[in-house]
Amino acid sequence: MTETVNIETKIPPKVVNILQIAGELAAKQGHNLYLVGGVVRDLILGTNISDFDLMVEGDAVQLAKRLAEVTQTELTIHARFKTARVTWTKWSFDLATARSETYDHPGALPRVQPGSLENDLFRRDFTINAMALELNPQRYLQLVDQYGGREDLEKGLVRVLHEKSFTDDATRIWRGIRYEQRLNFQIEKETLKLLQRDVPMLDTISGDRIRHELELVCNEECPHKIIGRAEELGVLAKVHPAFKDGGWLADKIGRARNLTLPNLKLPALYMSLLAYRLTGQECEDLISYLRPNRSTARVLRETHSLAGALGNLDKRNLPPSQVYKLLQGYSLPAIMANYLAGDSYVVNRHLYAFVTRYRFVKPSLTGNSLKKMGIEPGPEMKEMLERLKAAKLDRKVTSRKEEEELVRQWMEGTT
Ligand code: ATP
Numbered sequence: 001m002t003e004t005v006n007i008e009t010k011i012p013p014k015v016v017n018i019l020q021i022a023g024e025l026a027a028k029q030g031h032n033l034y035l036v037g038g039v040v041r042d043l044i045l046g047t048n049i050s051d052f053d054l055m056v057e058g059d060a061v062q063l064a065k066r067l068a069e070v071t072q073t074e075l076t077i078h079a080r081f082k083t084a085r086v087t088w089t090k091w092s093f094d095l096a097t098a099r100s101e102t103y104d105h106p107g108a109l110p111r112v113q114p115g116s117l118e119n120d121l122f123r124r125d126f127t128i129n130a131m132a133l134e135l136n137p138q139r140y141l142q143l144v145d146q147y148g149g150r151e152d153l154e155k156g157l158v159r160v161l162h163e164k165s166f167t168d169d170a171t172r173i174w175r176g177i178r179y180e181q182r183l184n185f186q187i188e189k190e191t192l193k194l195l196q197r198d199v200p201m202l203d204t205i206s207g208d209r210i211r212h213e214l215e216l217v218c219n220e221e222c223p224h225k226i227i228g229r230a231e232e233l234g235v236l237a238k239v240h241p242a243f244k245d246g247g248w249l250a251d252k253i254g255r256a257r258n259l260t261l262p263n264l265k266l267p268a269l270y271m272s273l274l275a276y277r278l279t280g281q282e283c284e285d286l287i288s289y290l291r292p293n294r295s296t297a298r299v300l301r302e303t304h305s306l307a308g309a310l311g312n313l314d315k316r317n318l319p320p321s322q323v324y325k326l327l328q329g330y331s332l333p334a335i336m337a338n339y340l341a342g343d344s345y346v347v348n349r350h351l352y353a354f355v356t357r358y359r360f361v362k363p364s365l366t367g368n369s370l371k372k373m374g375i376e377p378g379p380e381m382k383e384m385l386e387r388l389k390a391a392k393l394d395r396k397v398t399s400r401k402e403e404e405e406l407v408r409q410w411m412e413g414t415t
Contacts, residue, residue, distance in 0.1 A: 002142045003145075005040075015091050018086070019035070020140070021071055024137055033134075034135060035052060035053065035054055037129050044131075051094065052091070061082060061083070071088070098117055100115030103169070106204045125165065126152075126158050126160060126172075128179070131144065131147075158187045160172070163194060166194055170202045171212075171213055176191070178216065178220060182220055217270075224250045227253055231250060242278055252276075256336070259336065269333040272333040274300070275300040280304060283301065310342060313350045321393045323350045324361075324389075324393055327358075361392055363403055365404065369404075370384055370385070
């Protein structure tokens with residue numbers, strides 16, 4: 001029996017209209033057009049969608065050009081990949097030509113040839129991601145489900161399409177865990193056996209691709225659950241053997257999720273927690289393997305080096321200016337990773353005061369005000385501003401007037 005999927009209740013009319021027109025234009029060009037992959041899964045589940053993957057058994061770029069023309073939407077062409085994107089406000093429609101993929105050896109990037117819907121679905125990772133929705137007017141919104149994805153969605157199962165799936169591309173191990181935890185599903189029994197059998201295949205994947213998977217994990221709502229499950233399955237230890245840590249990382253990431261601090265980017269904090277328990281050498285090894293961008297590499301190193309410097313904060317009555325001096329050069333994720341991971345109440349109180357208060361303290365006097373008082377821009381002014389900030393932090397001055405008085409005393413050399 002063919003099932004038709006109702007999309008009208010899940011996306012705005014203009015978006016439905018674009019999809020409908022795309023189907024009509026493809027039909028006029030003599031081709032079949034489908035919505036494919038995760039978007040079909042999410043349409044059936046009723047989760048939020050903003051990106052639509054469309055697949056045409058014909059020339060995707062040509063179709064996208066017509067679609068953008070007719071619907072008055074924006075067009076971007078990726079000539080190298082023979083794909084194109086049409087955008088309307090926050091909605092994007094990625095058009096690709098159906099393709100088949102073969103792998104020269106495990107972990108290799110796939111060799112791509114033009115193909116049919118059938119080959120295109122067969123190259124996909126899981127049954128729930130291997131469904132398509134017809135957009136051609138005659139079969140509009142009919143579900144194409146060759147692998148039982150609909151039933152697996154119903155049962156809450158993540159299932160591979162064939163026995164060699166994880167061998168072909170072991171990043172699917174991370175993907176499978178991610179879907180399982182995100183959707184509150186279960187990895188199907190046979191798939192779980194294959195996954196466990198193929199964990200060693202993660203060694204065939206480049207660090208860049210593993211980093212990409214970790215970044216996707218860090219951007220999920222439930223990274224702690226994914227990391228916990230990855231540890232349980234021996235997948236996390238493939239990133240670094242030190243991550244076999246009895247749930248430590250998952251627990252800290254779970255706590256990190258609840259933090260809300262201005263300018264704190266949670267994905268960066270999750271990454272920095274990775275570095276916390278590593279030795280300096282292990283941290284460098286991790287950076288060489290994952291090759292994160294410069295700012296993430298910096299955060300990883302800082303997390304590690306701050307952990308070594310925190311002994312200096314383990315004093316109850318430390319003046320705020322000294323706490324500030326020690327922490328000012330460190331990024332927020334590095335500080336918060338240490339906050340979450342550390343076990344000294346005293347240190348944590350200083351860290352918390354720094355991130356919630358000290359880092360925002362500014363003297364009332366600015367460089368301009370100092371200039372008006374006769375101080376030339378340069379090292380002397382810089383030092384004055386720093387001393388003013390320290391005085392304000394330690395509440396030695398509490399008003400602009402007191403700050404001016406202090407500057408005058410310094411200028412006269414009386415302090
Ligand atoms: P998300 O909701 O996380 O964006 P998605 O299902 O849209 O999930 P994408 O990574 O955007 O996932 O990929 C789109 C589709 O491409 C997937 O649904 C799947 O069918 C296919 N796909 C992506 N990566 C792989 C892979 N490594 N192996 C096989 N199929 C893949």
